[in-house]
Amino acid sequence: MSASDVRVEATGETVGEAKWAAVRELERLVPGFDRESVRFQVVSEGERGLLGVGYTPAHVVAEVSAADATPGTSPEAGSAREFVERVAAAIGASVSAAAVEREGTVTVTCSGADLGLLIGKHGQTLDAIQYLANAMVRAGGGEHIVVVDAAGYRARRTTVLDALAKRSAQQAAGTGRRVELEPMTAVERKIVHEALKDDPEIETASEGTEPNRYVVVLPRHFVD
Incomplete structure (x- = not known):
């Protein structure tokens, strides 16, 4: 482990849940890191006792290099971060935001105690803030794309929607009948279409x- 590495430990009912918890903590500590660069060590896969007695959670250690996150120093990155924090405060969400810039995209990652309020139902509030942040950057003559995230919500939601899309496709193909999904935001509908x-x-x-x-x-x- 080098001096620039950040290491966290996390637990969960399964190894997968423990890894998610570790990634969420890393996102808080190292906003904008490359998920592909995370190194996991499974300390324990957990164990379910008989009839729920003696349950032992899964335990993992995750490491990532802080060098994998590139601090956002462009005017657009700073403006986007400040804008998101102002909007969050206006709706009563106590959060802090960090912005990183990579390949023309500014990612503003929020952390704090009121992320549920910031995200909203199915990410509707988060999507609205992201839309406004992009409009603000465009109005100022910027060309960066702004992505607003909260503790890895977008990655988790994308995983859920991708699985839903595949199940619905199997159902439609197997029965020969259309399958209607629940109402979604434009961002989420695009994820399903792409999947x-x-x-x-x-x-x-x-x-x-x-x-x-x-x-x-x-x-x-x-x-028929």
């Missing part, structure tokens, strides 16, 4: 009106 765009057996479309617009998964061969 299924190369599936030869189904196609997707968005229907309805905002804020209740939703994705429909359609089999290419319908059952």
